[in-house]
Amino acid sequence: MQGNLNEIDICSILQLIELGQRTGQLWVESHQTYQGNKIGSNNPPYNRSATESQAKSWFVFFLNGQIVYCQAGESNLSRIDDYLRHYRVEKRLNRTQIVALASTNSPEYAYIWLLLEQNIITPQAAKNIIHGLVHETLFDLLSLHQGSFIFDLGTGLVPQLTSLAIGDLVTKITKQVQEWKQLYPHIQSPEQLPILADLPRLTESLPAATVNKLQNWADGKVSLRQLARYLNRDILTVAKAIYPYVQQGWLQLVYSGTSTPSMTTSTWEEKNKYKGRVVCIEDAIAICENVESILRPQGYEAISMTKPLEALSLVFQIKPNLILCDIAMPELDGYEICAMLRHSTAFKLVPIIMLTGKEGFIDRVRASMLGATDYLTKPFTDTELIMLVEKYIDKDSSVKI
Known part of the structure; x- marks a missing residue:
């Protein structure tokens, strides 16, 4: 069994494996490419944008339709070491033992068993660690909407320490994923x-x-x-x-590799005079580049972001004077982003200009109801963009459509 997650979701895949009482291994990969800004770089803000590629993969091991273990990609065993810190375990395996784990089907799982065999951890601690790793892996997987998967029938991991029934676990974690989304835009990722x-x-x-x-x-x-x-x-x-x-x-x-916004902002403002900071949230790279090429020569600091989820977190760090936001985007559309930002006191008065290829009264009304400041239809000219930014770049402006 294999396919794409836009054809069948993770929850359905897990249910099929449970119903069929399958034994084997599920591999899932999510590949995302986005353009973002690393705050804290030595380069000035106007020269600090980069395209990043983030590929993640997970393995889920099954025995008779139950989950035995989950592993995140090619693990370096650091996940388990984090749990060992909770149990105040000081003793570790030697280098020779760790190198030998690489030849096993799941180095993480073998690592746990070796710790158990050498009485470094107790059986209950080992079970708790496995349950924690399964839980966090499923939390990531059930949050996915794009990616690919392959399920291979095969022998189960041995020896078996514990197993978890899929149904109740998926129900519990799905509810947590839904609650997690309610924390946007203040909290975005477990990796923050x-x-x-x-x-x-x-x-x-x-x-x-x-x-x-x-x-x-x-x-x-x-x-x-x-x-x-x-x-x-x-x-x-x-x-x-x-x-x-x-x-x-x-x-x-x-995110890792960034510094505090206040440090970056103060350094930039002390060394440079500029008209204001504009963030463009738009999934089309060509439009992002166009916005930057128009605004930067005019003295504006233009920062583009093509992934809405990452953008929601970064705007709180960057503190822009104005936001340009596309309406039609994956993951979150512009209406959702606008509504989330307006719920924060930090963005009550920041001008939010909606970018869209649509022309219609209903779109304008909806944008206005959600707190958008104005509306710019694509394609737009240099003059149209500059005039609109100049109109609203004053941070005290709060004029609605």
């Missing part, structure tokens, strides 16, 4: 890194013990997912716990 953004406010508003914990974890080096492993909690529980602080702006979430 929390950092302290307003320590004085945290100190004034929270108990000292809570502030100490936040200072310990929110160092810009530990991802939400790692934190979940350290605490032996699911990612949704961790995200909900920090959500109020992120919403207040006391904590900020960044």
